[in-house]
Amino acid sequence: MEYPQYFSLIEILALLIFSLGFCANLAFWLRGGLSRTREGGMGEKLLYLLGTLFKTVFRRDFLKLLSLDVLFQRTLTREDPTRWPMHFPLFLGFCILFFIGSLGDQFAQWGWIELDKDTRWFAFTNDLAGLILLAGVLLALHRRYILRLPYLKTFFEDKVVVVLLLVSLVSGYVVEGLRLLSTHSPIESRASFVGVALAGAFSRGVSLYAPTNLDWSTAHLLVWWFHAIVSLTFFCYIPYSRLFHLFGTGLTLLINSQNRRADLVGADPSGTVPNFTIKQLIELSGCTRCGECLKVCETYKDRTVDPIAPAIKLKEARKHLLHKYGPDWVSSLLGGRNCSQQDLSTMSEAAFRCTLCGHCTQVCPSKIDLQGIWYSLRQEYSTALGLHPKGFKLLKEGVIKEGNIFSYPNVDRALWVDFVGDLPPEGIKKPRAKVMYFVGCVSSFSPLAQDVPQTFASLLIKAGVDFTILGPDECCCGFPLMAAGMKEQMLGLIKHNVEKVRTLGADTIIFNCPSCYMTWRQEYSPHLPGVSMKHSTEFLLELIREGRLRLNPPQQDTLKVTYHDPCDLGRNQGVYEAPREVLHSIPGLEFRESRNQRDRAICCGGGGVLESADPKMATDISYKTYDSFRETGAQTLVTACPQCKRMFQGARKHLHGPMEVVDITELLLRCL
């Protein structure tokens, strides 16, 4: 069949609508900053985007990434084995039909290639691709409407997409069947096997129920128009719907394949740089709302309300940012929303109902750095819009005025030292030392966590380490401000603490608190070249290996212990082995690994300053996580974070739990 001449005009119109949507998305991406500290001009941003793509394309493993991650979508198999058989056929079928079926046909019309609809391989491939796509659609419908998987959230646009896809697919087969009938030639030998079957069925049906002189050509033309309009509508809809993840996810996978968190470093003193980087705005387009993040989100599981669901947070944030960053035409085209104060308050509350544990980032098949987006979102709601939990004001004032999160006079920061039993006569606050122990706010002030610095200091003394603390000169590292979305206030703290380190002449800084450790490594290290930063478990392991700490069995019988990986130490810093090796070096200790270990660890509930935003949610999570260790049969739950210890101590008390909770330093001190 020859296409009507004016159909080309319709195709051009569709292409224009698609291109407009594509450009709108691109314009939105370019509203992001180059980094967290610099916005950059439009030229620079385009160069950055092209440069990033260029760098990615010329990476040694680009082809592997492109084929395995983007095309074969292997990341989908990692979390949910049933998802790949649904999504890959959708992707494969769509790609074949679009690139081979539609474009091939178009090129043939233009005379670029020798092909017609009866070319055997072409007809067969199209019909097969349709079946592959249909299988994907049916599986998707089965998951969404029969199995009703709770983590799959369905919105109007999802229904539109499925309807368009199904109608386009079915009408495509009908068109082929009618085309075969309209050619008045034997059809049994044709390669479009579904079309042949349908043509036979139509022919038999018509001979039974309708006049035999039906004009198949007219019927074909009518259905063809219907199919063409539906298919072009689907094509046009891509950049205006979540279907745009076809581009967003692919780009995210390529950009984030190596270092997802590079853009988090730094703080903007002027407050004028957008809270979101280009990379993060691309990531917002990369979310497929597959729901993997919902499965592991402890705060969502606690409340199961939509605004807390990570994927929904991304969706709502995108609408808000589209409106905020504009321009107006982009916002209007892509569904930006001028959120009411009530909407923004709900979104803000949801953003702070999060432990920043990073589990969502870990499982995201699109490799979106969700955690980085949570920090940016908090910055957006808290600082840009002034929407944050009530307690954060006190937290901020405490940190800025006193240098600690508890608003206590910082001069009393080292009162815990009075509890250390074997202090050397010169004390542990010295004017100069090679090793500096950064204690952190929770360890300094909380009676539930003070055992940690006390025992760690005792261990250092016993190992003969020449170390010092900063005492009242130590200020909060700034992590709580970063988590509260008040990052710009950190700069003063960074400057203060860095100066103290320089004055001491320290070349090594050690930490008990994983959040302090993470913050120093990310935010402070550029200011302290050559200074080594270690978590207490890494430092203690060195002391054990050097023979400076000789360990004995902690008790006469074998002690069964399990270990909780603190989020900011394990998943967010990659320190999994040091604490385990320390535990394995204790004689007479039976180590029982938990199911939720390493990058699958569940947060204690105390992360992300959740306690300040929603204490009940924080404690509920701590109960659940503490309980999850019972199946190990361990007598002792060991952790390596003062905040985790605090939370689990509370859980143990509430649940009358059998496992004692200790920090790894406490266990070691018992073994000396």
Added chain:
Amino acid sequence: MARYEDIFLPDEFYYDGKDHLWAKLEGGSGSTRHLVRVGLDVFGQKAAGTAAYVKLLPAGKTVAKGRSFGSLEAGKYIGPLKAPVGGKIVEVNQEVIDNPRHVNTDPYGKGWFVVIEPSNLAEDLKDLVQEATNVQKWLEKEYKEYKEKGLFAEK
């Protein structure tokens, strides 16, 4: 007894004007061989909220005035408990460690923290709020300030 709104402070006690710890002189006669029982006053516990954890130095340890003899974690307060007088800790209230709620339910009774054998009592008592009239005045002033700043913990 000094009273203001729902706060009451026994006027025979001494009070740390900043941290709201009370000091009760026990035993001895005159200023010799006194022991000092220490706790958190009603005002302090209302500001701190529900006590969740109390940690105290063991008996036998010495503590200087203004230094930490323990620490408290409550709904709205996490931090040290500072000695209103210096000396040797001779008794520690295990009951309040086991059940920190005593701090809220019985602040002048079961909620005490430690008993200190003071080393320089006369000097250390000087800057504590004492005598009925002063306690009443201080209470009213503090109450108004706390109320104004919203520093009392919500129930």
